[in-house]
Amino acid sequence: MSIIVLGTVALDSVKTPFGERKELLGGSAAHFSMAARLFTKVNLIAIVGKDFPKQHVVFLKSQGINLSSLIMESGRTFRWEGEYKGDLNSALTINTELGVLSAFKPQVTDAQRKIENIFLANVDPDIQEHFLRKMHSPKLVGLDSMNYWINTKRKSLIRLLKLVDIYVANDQESRDLSGESNLIKAAKRLSSFGPKMVLIKKGEHGVLFYSRSLQGSSGLVFSLPAYPVERVVDPTGAGDTFAGGFMGYLAKSGKINAAVIKKALAYGTVAASFNVEDFGLDRTRKLVLGDLEKRLIKFKDCFVF
């Protein structure tokens, strides 16, 4: 079953202890798609400017990603510039240039409206809701957001949470939006806002997953460590890559149960571990499903007692 992702396609400039790169192909929807494509047909909904390099369009298409609703508008492509220091756990944003993103009105073809698996990667929650309401038969809807929207569009975000099945957030966002410092409590509170499932990304510390509906009344908690990566070159897009692997596997499976969720979390984890090993999409562009499978075995070996 195919999947549709709404998000950003960006030109990222990053500086890390391993070097500096200018205007790399990036953005939440691009990173998501590069992992999800390993499992299913991906439809990408985003906007770029007229300055967007053609080679990136050619590349994304070559990955089997459907770009029929990628808008190309007059103006500049969304750009992000950031730097990572020390343990590379958090980015310092140096500059953000919204460009055409500031007037983004997602388009979607009639055929795409029927897609049942939907991921709303990080953009303005009002745009996310607007897009979601265009979709005819949402079956599994995932949502990502970020602190900026939690602070500036909290009401929109809370309203949107009622419409989604899975809310994906990092640990700080989870704490901020829920008001709870214990992450299990935070997940439960966030779930009470709407989504049956909550997935908290903890960077180098892995993920925590909560579902209130999969098992009994007390809910179900899964906790996976990150795949241990010694040489983290550029963590940009790791969370979106994780979401792409996770949602891609769920879309392919076509069903949700504890075993499928755990496998999806594991696929997301190893997909993200590849993403951080090189700049931008440099590692994930070479990735095939067999690479994930091999690392999955090593990953399991890291902790299964």
Next chain:
Amino acid sequence: MSIIVLGTVALDSVKTPFGERKELLGGSAAHFSMAARLFTKVNLIAIVGKDFPKQHVVFLKSQGINLSSLIMESGRTFRWEGEYKGDLNSALTINTELGVLSAFKPQVTDAQRKIENIFLANVDPDIQEHFLRKMHSPKLVGLDSMNYWINTKRKSLIRLLKLVDIYVANDQESRDLSGESNLIKAAKRLSSFGPKMVLIKKGEHGVLFYSRSLQGSSGLVFSLPAYPVERVVDPTGAGDTFAGGFMGYLAKSGKINAAVIKKALAYGTVAASFNVEDFGLDRTRKLVLGDLEKRLIKFKDCFVF
């Protein structure tokens, strides 16, 4: 095979979001022993003052802990007072009263000198070395320390590292002592100082284990999440409880291989998860091995895909 632990027995006063307790039985050796006793005979090496409540001695003995080398000296028992806020991940020390600990010269009986499994819980590294050199046939030696000694007795600690098999540290201590921010690199660097195995405790994020000798030349990395605990009442002693479960299981097993290490890490993890559910030793004093076994199954269910 029995185990001997050198460390502190203390009177802890703590304040957490769940309440306040005065002069609880605590200390690194006490927390360690309460978990290790579930697996093997424990010998405790520590010092207390004449003010140390007799009921605590009676209690520790009732747990099968050998106290023949527990020194009772004129003066006050070591006291620690701390507070936890927010996510309870780190303690704020309000007061430390060394008392008799400042003149601690560990004693050990001739019979105890023959014990092969040794854990040097957190005290002055010079005292740790002095004690270790008294032991006749160390086979498996674990070492814990803390930031205070890393900063004030770095040379002693580095010298001591050459004599031990397993170094146990939290993430911040690992980074400080190794100068590496990536935890796998930190573990490798610490291992190059001496210990074949390095265990990094990450609190609510679980543990990272590295061994340079268990598998191939690139070494072996294990990563376990913490057992998800929603109601963390008092995390004091969680790290020592972890070490007690871990070392206790290794001592019982009598051998070291990848499977044994992973099982030991899992036992340590669930032992620590019980410890944080109540103040001081209130939860671990009621603990039987069957409780660990049951939680081990739930724990495995949290992530095995």
